[in-house]
Amino acid sequence: MSHVFPRHTKADLPVAVAGEGCYLIDSTGKRYLDGSGGAAVSCLGHSDADVTAAVKAQLDKVAFAHTGFFTSDPAEQLADTLTENAPQGIERVYLVSGGSEAVESAVKLARQYFLEIDQPERKRLIARRQSYHGNTLGALAAGGSPERRRHFLPMLIETSHIAPCYEYRFKGEEETAFEYGQRAANDLEKEILSLGPQTVMAFIAEPVVGATAGAVPAVDGYFKRIREICDQYGILLILDEVMCGMGRTGTLFACEHDDVRPDIVTIAKGLGAGYQPIGAMLCSGQIYEAVENGSGFFQHGHTYMGHPVACAASNAVLEALLGRKLVDGVGEKGERLSTALHAALGQHPHVGDIRGRGLFRGIELVEDRESKKPFAPERRVHATVKAAAFEAGLICYPTGGTIDGQSGDHVLLAPPFIIDDNQIDELVSKLSKAV
Numbered sequence: 170m171s172h173v174f175p176r177h178t179k180a181d182l183p184v185a186v187a188g189e190g191c192y193l194i195d196s197t198g199k200r201y202l203d204g205s206g207g208a209a210v211s212c213l214g215h216s217d218a219d220v221t222a223a224v225k226a227q228l229d230k231v232a233f234a235h236t237g238f239f240t241s242d243p244a245e246q247l248a249d250t251l252t253e254n255a256p257q258g259i260e261r262v263y264l265v266s267g268g269s270e271a272v273e274s275a276v277k278l279a280r281q282y283f284l285e286i287d288q289p290e291r292k293r294l295i296a297r298r299q300s301y302h303g304n305t306l307g308a309l310a311a312g313g314s315p316e317r318r319r320h321f322l323p324m325l326i327e328t329s330h331i332a333p334c335y336e337y338r339f340k341g342e343e344e345t346a347f348e349y350g351q352r353a354a355n356d357l358e359k360e361i362l363s364l365g366p367q368t369v370m371a372f373i374a375e376p377v378v379g380a381t382a383g384a385v386p387a388v389d390g391y392f393k394r395i396r397e398i399c400d401q402y403g404i405l406l407i408l409d410e411v412m413c414g415m416g417r418t419g420t421l422f423a424c425e426h427d428d429v430r431p432d433i434v435t436i437a438k439g440l441g442a443g444y445q446p447i448g449a450m451l452c453s454g455q456i457y458e459a460v461e462n463g464s465g466f467f468q469h470g471h472t473y474m475g476h477p478v479a480c481a482a483s484n485a486v487l488e489a490l491l492g493r494k495l496v497d498g499v500g501e502k503g504e505r506l507s508t509a510l511h512a513a514l515g516q517h518p519h520v521g522d523i524r525g526r527g528l529f530r531g532i533e534l535v536e537d538r539e540s541k542k543p544f545a546p547e548r549r550v551h552a553t554v555k556a557a558a559f560e561a562g563l564i565c566y567p568t569g570g571t572i573d574g575q576s577g578d579h580v581l582l583a584p585p586f587i588i589d590d591n592q593i594d595e596l597v598s599k600l601s602k603a604v
């Protein structure tokens with residue numbers, strides 16, 4: 170009997186004993202191609218010698234030094250690299266241990282910022298329906314899944330949820346994609362006006378929606394309009410790049426594609442690449458200075474923040490992404506993956522859409538391809554596809570979300586950036602058989 174709590178599934182799980190490049194290996198010797206990097210985590214694959222060496226070297230120097238007493242070279246270097254490569258205006262880095270902690274920190278910083286600048290009524294958060302921003306109570310409050318929130322009401326942060334921006338679902342005959350994107354963005358303005366502009370602190374969204382929708386990029390112009398609305402009403406824009414950031418979509422920060430200036434960005438998964446738990450919340454100089462010149466201290470903190478070994482591993486990850494130029498190859502590999510997916514599944518009667526950016530791709534599974542009607546909740550197929558693929562030795566990340574009362578089934582693909590052409594073919598062949 171396993172004493173590990175909780176299990177994600179009641180099924181007996183194989184025991185992972187080794188990792189080799191794009192493959193994980195279980196205790197029976199079975200090999201699994203990691204088509205989703207777990208959950209968009211393992212961007213370098215499973216046995217990167219440079220990251221391993223960096224971790225060992227740092228362990229030989231110093232493993233832990235509490236940030237209340239010390240900073241460390243790895244933490245300073247990591248913050249420097251991140252800010253050098255961050256979107257315009259982002260100047261400070263708050264290091265934590267994962268995605269939920271990063272979002273939690275972002276929400277608390279937004280709240281404290283408005284206290285510091287003497288706008289204490291700004292407490293409300295706006296997010297989007299069918300969003301996921303983490304599982305700690307503040308991050309859960311941001312997320313737009315009624316199922317996840319249900320057990321923990323009332324939420325600690327008052328959040329309202331506006332329409333998401335999924336061109337595939339909502340684009341009607343009578344409007345262009347651009348117009349649809351503007352309409353979706355204008356939902357934010359309507360919500361701000363109905364809540365009262367002086368009560369709203371921030372809007373949070375993923376530039377490319379990951380787990381809950383299956384790699385959906387925003388429509389061109391959407392985030393530009395969102396930024397205008399935030400500026401007009403004095404609201405902070407928080408971009409959650411926990412899943413889509415760190416090169417996954419072909420640029421280090423996913424929002425580079427949308428040419429949008431965030432006030433706060435959260436990153437995690439690809440930053441550690443699976444070698445250690447780490448996350449970060451990055452903020453503008455303006456927010457930082459308001460706290461620094463105000464009460465002087467961000468009322469937050471975790472024991473393991475800025476952990477030297479975790480930071481040393483992330484420095485090696487960033488060296489691989491930027492120095493070894495792995496991010497530069499993501500666009501081309503992603504196009505190859507997309508072309509192969511379209512060739513294998515594009516005409517499948519239950520495949521409604523194949524989308525994404527870079528090595529972040531999603532396949533929407535539908536009841537009927539012509540009407541794009543999603544499967545009814547009791548007929549959802551994502552778990553069956555996951556099981557069939559896993560049996561065949563492929564790890565993919567399927568989810569089913571609820572959107573405006575409709576359910577959707579998706580398979581999310583986020584393979585390591587070191588995936589080669591043969592492995593892309595293997596991934597697509599195994600996935601299409603599973604579908």
Ligand code: PMP
Nearest residue numbers: 267268269301302303409411412
């Ligand atoms: N935000 C987003 C967009 C995520 O996808 C996730 C994890 N799936 C989180 C936050 C939470 O990250 P973690 O699981 O590391 O706490």
